[in-house]
Amino acid sequence: xxxxxxxxxxxxxxxxxxxxxxxxxxxxxxxxxxxxxxxxxxxxxxxxxxxxxxxxxxxxxxxxxxxxxxxxxxxxxxxxxxxxxxxxxxxxxxxxxxxxxxxxxxxxxxxxxxxxxxxxxxxxxxxxxxxxxxxxxxxxxxxxxxxxxxxxxxxxxxxxxxxxxxxxxxxxxxxxxxxxxxxxxxxxxxxxxxxxxxxxxxxxxxxxxxxxxxxxxxxxxxxxxxxxxxxxxxxxxxxxxxxxxxxxxxxxxxxxxxxxxxxxxxxxxxxxxxxxxxxxxxxxxxxxxxxxxxxxxxxxxxxxxxxxxxxxxxxxxxxxxxxxxxx
Amino acid sequence: xxxxxxxxxxxxxxxxxxxxxxxxxxxxxxxxxxxxxxxxxxxxxxxxxxxxxxxxxxxxxxxxxxxxxxxxxxxxxxxxxxxxxxxxxxxxxxxxxxxxxxxxxxxxxxxxxxxxxxxxxxxxxxxxxxxxxxxxxxxxxxxxxxxxxxxxxxxxxxxxxxxxxxxxxxxxxxxxxxxxxxxxxxxxxxxxxxxxxxxxxxxxxxxxxxxxxxxxxxxxxxxxxxxxxxxxxxxxxxxxxxxxxxxxxxxxxxxxxxxxxxxxxxxxxxxxxxxxxxxxxxxxxxxxxxxxxxxxxxxxxxxxxxxxxxxxxxxxxxxxxxxxxxx
Numbered sequence: 001x002x003x004x005x006x007x008x009x010x011x012x013x014x015x016x017x018x019x020x021x022x023x024x025x026x027x028x029x030x031x032x033x034x035x036x037x038x039x040x041x042x043x044x045x046x047x048x049x050x051x052x053x054x055x056x057x058x059x060x061x062x063x064x065x066x067x068x069x070x071x072x073x074x075x076x077x078x079x080x081x082x083x084x085x086x087x088x089x090x091x092x093x094x095x096x097x098x099x100x101x102x103x104x105x106x107x108x109x110x111x112x113x114x115x116x117x118x119x120x121x122x123x124x125x126x127x128x129x130x131x132x133x134x135x136x137x138x139x140x141x142x143x144x145x146x147x148x149x150x151x152x153x154x155x156x157x158x159x160x161x162x163x164x165x166x167x168x169x170x171x172x173x174x175x176x177x178x179x180x181x182x183x184x185x186x187x188x189x190x191x192x193x194x195x196x197x198x199x200x201x202x203x204x205x206x207x208x209x210x211x212x213x214x215x216x217x218x219x220x221x222x223x224x225x226x227x228x229x230x231x232x233x234x235x236x237x238x239x240x241x242x243x244x245x246x247x248x249x250x251x252x253x254x255x256x257x258x259x260x261x262x263x264x265x266x267x268x269x270x271x272x273x274x275x276x277x278x279x280x281x282x283x284x285x286x287x288x289x290x291x292x293x294x295x296x297x298x299x300x301x302x303x304x305x306x307x308x309x310x311x312x313x314x315x316x317x318x319x320x321x322x323x324x325x326x327x
Numbered sequence: 328x329x330x331x332x333x334x335x336x337x338x339x340x341x342x343x344x345x346x347x348x349x350x351x352x353x354x355x356x357x358x359x360x361x362x363x364x365x366x367x368x369x370x371x372x373x374x375x376x377x378x379x380x381x382x383x384x385x386x387x388x389x390x391x392x393x394x395x396x397x398x399x400x401x402x403x404x405x406x407x408x409x410x411x412x413x414x415x416x417x418x419x420x421x422x423x424x425x426x427x428x429x430x431x432x433x434x435x436x437x438x439x440x441x442x443x444x445x446x447x448x449x450x451x452x453x454x455x456x457x458x459x460x461x462x463x464x465x466x467x468x469x470x471x472x473x474x475x476x477x478x479x480x481x482x483x484x485x486x487x488x489x490x491x492x493x494x495x496x497x498x499x500x501x502x503x504x505x506x507x508x509x510x511x512x513x514x515x516x517x518x519x520x521x522x523x524x525x526x527x528x529x530x531x532x533x534x535x536x537x538x539x540x541x542x543x544x545x546x547x548x549x550x551x552x553x554x555x556x557x558x559x560x561x562x563x564x565x566x567x568x569x570x571x572x573x574x575x576x577x578x579x580x581x582x583x584x585x586x587x588x589x590x591x592x593x594x595x596x597x598x599x600x601x602x603x604x605x606x607x608x609x610x611x612x613x614x615x616x617x618x619x620x621x622x623x624x625x626x627x628x629x630x631x632x633x634x635x636x637x638x639x640x641x642x643x644x645x646x647x648x649x650x651x652x653x654x
Binding site for chain 2: 019020022024026029034035036037038039067070074110111112116117118120122124126128
C-alpha cells in the first residue's frame with residue numbers, strides 16, 4: 001500500500017531528486033528543500049536526535065548544497081512514554097538534533113510537536129541558493145566512476161543489536177558472530193549515521209561531480225537505479241564493490257538462511273543517513289577520496305558508468321569490503 | 328508532558344511568530360517558513376487534505392506572506408486502514424492537499440510518506456521574500472482594533488458531530504440542539520477550515536495591519552496572549568466579541584455542565600485552520616472587513632488594543648455572535 005502511495009506522490013510531486021529545486025520570484029535565486037521524518041532506531045536519544053538531523057540534511061547535501069539556511073524540527077512524542085521517561089528522552093532528542101544543526105552551521109527555527117503512538121523524529125532543511133550552489137544530478141558520463149562515502153549495513157547492524165535481547169533470533173546468529181562484534185557493528189552504524197555528508201557536499205563542487213544521491217531507504221541499488229533513470233546520457237551504473245560494516249554481510253546471509261532476507265548483497269537493504277553515491281571522472285574520484293580521507297574517513301570507488309539504457313545493477317562478481325570503523 | 332516539550336522547543340527554536348523569518352546569504356532576501364502536521368478531524372478525506380494544506384499555509388498568511396514559493400507534504404498512512412480503505416482514502420487525501428495548493432497559487436514539490444498508527448496529514452510552506460512582503464507582528468498600537476476573519480467553534484462542531492454516533496454523549500446534548508443543527512455546524516466548520524486565509528494576508532498590506540496571528544490550537548485567547556507578548560508597545564488586548572458557529576456556544580455550555588469543558592467562552596477552545604486575528608487602525612479595520620465581505624465572507628471586530636502590560640483577556644461582558652454560515 002505504501003508503495004502505491006509513494007508511486008502516486010512520485011507522479012504528483014516530482015520525486016526523483018533528493019531535494020526539490022524551485023526558482024523563486026527573485027532572479028537567480030532558487031529554493032532547495034527537503035523533508036524527512038522517521039522512527040528511532042538507536043537506543044541513545046541524543047544520538048538519535050543527531051541522526052534525525054543528519055538524515056534530513058543529507059538530501060540537501062546530495063544536491064551539492066553545503067549551506068543550509070534553515071531547519072525545522074518535526075517531533076512526535078510517543079504516547080507510550082511515561083512522564084519520567086519523556087522528561088529524560090525528549091530533551092536529549094531535541095538537544096541532539098539542535099547540536100547537529102549547529103555542527104552543520106545552521107539552526108532550527110520552527111517545527112511541530114505532537115503526541116503520537118510511535119516516536120517520530122525528523123525535520124525540514126532549506127537552502128536558498130544561486131545556480132552555482134547546487135548540482136542537478138543528471139550529468140553522469142560514460143567512463144565516470146561511482147564513489148560511496150559511507151559503508152552499507154546500518155539496518156543489519158541495528159537489527160543484530162536488537163537480537164541480543166531476542167533469543168529466538170540471537171540463537172540463529174550466535175554461532176557466526178560474537179556479542180562484541182555485534183556491539184562494535186552497532187556503534188559503527190550509529191556513528192556512521194550521525195556523520196554529516198557536508199564535507200562530501202562541498203567536495204562535489206571541487207571535484208566536479210556529475211550526479212549524486214544519498215543512500216537511504218531503498219538501498220544502494222534502489223537509489224542508484226533512481227539516479228541513473230534521471231541521467232541525460234544513455235548510461236548504465238554497474239556496482240562492483242560493496243563496502244559493508246564488518247561482519248554484517250555474514251549476519252545478512254545467515255539471517256537469509258533463516259528466512260529474513262535483508263537483500264544486502266542485492267543492494268536493497270535499507271540504510272539510514274547513508275553516504276553519498278557520486279558519479280565523476282576517475283582522476284577526480286581519486287582526489288575526492290583522498291580529501292575525504294584527510295577529513296578522517298574512508299570512501300570507496302564502488303562502480304562505473306558505462307554506455308547503456310539507464311539501468312543500475314550489481315556486478316555478478318561483486319566484491320565485498322569488510323569495513324572496520326574502529327581500527 | 329507535551330507542554331513541557333513545547334516550552335522547551337519554544338526556548339530553543341524561537342517559537343513566537345507563526346512562521347520563522349530568516350535572512351539568507353542573499354542580500355534583501357529572507358526565507359519565511361512554517362510546518363504543521365496533525366491528525367484528521369473530518370470524515371471526508373478530500374476535504375481533510377484541503378484542510379491540512381490550508382492549515383499549513385495559514386502560518387505563512389499570518390505573516391502577511393500571500394505568495395508561497397513551495398510546499399512539501401507530510402503523510403502518515405494509518406496502519407489500521409485495510410488495503411481497500413487505503414486505496415480510497417489515500418489518493419483522496421493527497422488530491423485534496425494538492426488541489427488546495429493549486430488554489431493557493433503554489434504546488435507541492437516533495438514530502439515524506441510513512442506508515443503510522445494514527446493517520447497524519449501536514450506539510451511545509453516556504454516563501455522566499457523581500458522585506459516588504461512580510462509583516463513582523465510586533466507593531467500593535469493603543470487605539471487599534473482587533474479583527475477576526477473566521478468564526479470560532481470548529482472543535483466543538485467536530486466533536487458534536489462525532490457525538491451523533493456516541494449515544495452517551497448525544498443523550499446529553501439532544502435536548503438543546505437538533506441533528507440537523509449539528510450537521511449544519513459541522514459543515515460550517517469544515518468549510519471554514521478549508522477556506523484559505525490568503526485574501527486576508529493580501530489585505531494586511533493594503534490596510535496596514537500592525538500585528539497578526541492565526542487562531543489554532545491554543546484558542547483565540549492563547550494566540551492573542553502570545554501575540555500581545557511580542558508587541559513593542561506596552562499594550563493589552565481586550566476581546567469583547569466572540570463570533571461562534573451557530574449553536575456551538577450552547578453545546579459548549581451543556582457539555583461543560585456534563586464535565587467536558589472546551590473553555591470556548593474563556594477563549595481556549597482549540598481551532599484548526601482558524602481565522603487571522605489582526606490589529607489595525609479602526610478605519611482600516613472597517614475597510615478590511617468590507618473587502619473580505621466583497622470576497623463573500625464575514626469578518627468581525629472582536630476587540631481593542633489599549634494601554635497595558637502585554638496581557639490579553641476576554642472582557643467581562645463579552646458578546647457572543649451566532650454565526651450562520653449558510654444563510
